[in-house]
Amino acid sequence: MAEAHRPPSPSAPPAGIPSSRAEMAGERLSWRDILLRSRRGLVSGLALVLILGMGVAGYQATWRQELGQVRSNADHRLDLFASAVEGMLNRLEHVPATIQLNRDVVALLRPRSGPVSTDAVNSFLQRLNQQLGSLAVYVIDERGRVVAASNASEPGSFVGEDLSFRPYFIEALSGQVGRHFAIGNTSKQPGYYLANPIRDGERVIGVAVIKISLSPLAQAWGMLGVPAFIADDNNVIILSSQPEWLYQIVGEPDLDKLVDFQIRQLYVDRRPQRFGASEQLLQAHEAAGAKGVLLTGQPLGARLGRQVLAQAQELPKMRWRLWVFTDVDQAGRHAFTVGVLSAIAAAFVALLWLALEQRQRIVRDKLAARHMLEQANAELESKVARRTSALAQTNERLRREVAERVQAELTLREAQDELVQAAKLAVVGQMSAGITHEITQPLGAIRTLAGNSQAFLARDDLDTVRSNLGLITRLADQMGEIVQSLKGFARKAPPQPQTTDLAQAVHNALLLFMARIRADDVTLVNDCQEGLAQAWCEPNRLEQVIVNLIGNALDAMRGQPLRVLRLHTLLIEQDGVNRVQLMVDDTGSGLTPELHGRLFAPFFTTKPHGHGLGLGLAISRDIIRSFQGDLRADNHAGGGARFTIELPERHPHETPLTAP
Template identity: 50%
Template structure:
């Protein structure tokens, strides 16, 4: 075999012929690495964009649900109004229409919806909150509306529709009105959607909401409204026309095709110019990514359009950076190869070798200085980030400590208020025990001491929550005779009521109503309510306290009625630290704590003013479960 000639002896023409191939190969490598950097950056950008889109969908979806569902429970409560029931009964009492209109007007003024109205079995609006307005719903025939038909069938209806009087879109929620077992009418509320239109700017990207038919009903781009994401079926067109869902508006096609089954990856679509997005507002270019989310409570579909142009511009920059870095590395390799070649040709060009070495050392020195400066900057950035992380951790610790102190303060206030009643009772019972002991009535003394012992145990159970810092100890529910709890509370307050000249009428009989709750906690609530009733009747000419208990279909109803000054105006009665007593005589925590205790049982506490004067507090308690045979 012939020996390979040394490189120094290769003919110049042959060396020159190989150089274009090497340059092409290097350019190909640089191009491939730059393209790979672009693809990797694009993939990472797409993942970040999808994650951000998911967060936007979650937040905006929650906001939409809050807007359309905050008053969805109102129609269910309308059937509790006697004015509405009288309106739907036959024969209709005189003045029932005016009474129902005023009731709906007051209710709508309190909650702030667009309108609340009541329809009879034929779909005619008998009463409405906007009865005074020229475009009132009163007298309108809405039997063609889907929400009316759903409510008449005994179910809750939820539909989007455009109003036939004002042409204003809204979200309608309907509920059947029953008189006994029969559906006699339908109550409906129209919830405005202006809040959603005002929230588009907060979303930051173009978006739309489509109903269950795939028709765009709300959008940040006005031209998109009342277009169909996909062609409507014949049944959908007929149903929309019959129910006048879109008030006979023509439904066009959406500018671009949207896949009906958008996955987590989203859909990349082209043709930004056809979407009609106004310049200056989230201009998309020619390509963007569509993500969707189904709003379960309404059946609507939320779509957002994320711009891909900034992400791809960033990916191009990363790809160019990768190509430049690769070129630098290859250039360094070429320099090393050139140095080796110079070393091998040292005999032929020693002067050239020395010159090349000097140039190389100069380049290395410059690069070393650049790397040193870069390393110093990196160390400074690392130190700054570490300092920022330490500051953030300190701030988080302070927030946690502040939250603990706030919860501890609330718990301490509740414990102080709850201990005041047992301590007062123990003081009264101990004084009575001394008096009865002087009289020689040891049986009564023993009874009082037993009650004091039980109150001491009760105080121990009240203090127990302090051991768990901010978590209340759960009450132990049991079958409790309401009459026994009422009797115990009246016994503890007997002297106070007698001294105040209050006549007590107790209709609670043993065995009449048995609730599922903790008797000690129930007595605490009763003592607080009875004491409040006594204070309210301090200046009343007639002082009568009436207690009654009854078993209802879903539990036990216990009422405490007085003839006092009544309830103050406003809805702050159960708010902590709200009190009508003079300064220094109350903290305003009694009713708030009492309602929390009743709700722990699974019940509720409400207050109403009596027409004849005074107030009535009603406790709704769950009934005790029936014993298995």
């Protein structure tokens, strides 16, 4: 049959219209297309570079601005705190110089002087210390021994101590003002020491010292608001907002320094350890004009963040250095946010530009596509006209072919019915000899009994005549039953499915084979009981299938020493539907695998040439399947073959089945 012509799918483009621009150009790219694509790639690359550049520029500008603001604020706090430190410590700067104005102090230090009251000097120093609010005020002679002190009457008195090793004593003894941080040997209390020489004329005869408490400085860290520390002229941290930083050295604690610390006992028994960020702080301080450095990588611990701005302020009079540390992670995050927003803004502008460019390109493409579509539409109309004519011719051929196929199917059904009838008549022909024998014997007996009856009637022996007539009637009924079964089997009638008793169908089929069963000395075992198994089928066609199976079974047992034909039924339930089975067993040679695979193939037979067409089993299975059943062949355990007919059992709600 010729293939039908179908109209194009609505989703597909009409025939003759290219589905893409590449197809319009014949799948070939021109130099213009190549240059256009290269331009688009270049524009996309430049847009990406612009977006990244805007993001980086926004980040760097914001970072510089934020860092400058942080540095400015920190510088302001640093200056204020440095002024506060100098004010606290230098307010008593001139006090030691006034102690030599007391004549008792000079007299106490003057050599070869007369007896002087030490108590008067101690009392003077005590009153002075109380007035100033310092930790201690004391006087040292030129040999470095404390001769008078404000705490002379207290348990931890300095009187009698040898302080010749103290740097401030050495500086004051040389005529200079001594300034030093140290931890007291007796009190173990840190303090800031101011020392002035005491002169007798031009000669330095002693040193006046005042010790100032550093507690007010420790309480002033809050005004900075950030971590900070103060390092002395030895780069040792003597004051810090972080207690764990105290007495660490900014730099490498070499052996000479450690020995010097032990000799001068500035830090008593403490041995300064290296500060964690020493190297970066020293590099920042040594850099020319640098007042701050950015430390990265959490140099001062996780508490201060990953980036810290370190700034220093010199305290020249004390020869100290004040360091403050400001966390700038927040500024970095703000700069990063601004950079991301700048990149997003640039991306938005780039996307807007690309959208406009894309819109213009789409408009150009639409105009070009409209022109090409008009051309294609003209070509399509001509093609549609041609193909419509061809489609009409094809449809006409299809109608003729459909009519021919319907007629062929009707012819096939008629041929199948004729083939079924021919098979039935062939079976009748094969059984004609046995049926003739079955009818001939009763006819001979009837003839004999009729003759005898005439003779007995002449003798008035009515009882014998009545007995002979009864025998004649029974023999006539027997012949009528055989003829009726043969007529029912051989008649040609349309299939009408109905409730059929399998036992009755088996009985009608066996009537046709009784003469052959007796002649072949076959043992018949019929376990089918009437009313036990009801099936939904056409009785006449079911009898035809049973006749075919019994005939095949008798043929299979020919020449076998044991010949037993057994028929029995079985009720089963399959997928919630009641079904009945009829099994036909024989004691033949059984089914080989090769024979089993081809058993139901049309025109396959194991009988000699001229004794069968090989259509019996194929037709039988088609008949059973037309009633929604099945016909199977297997070998059973007792030897021989078993053919099983399985049919549905009729229920009241079932609709009668229609066989082909």
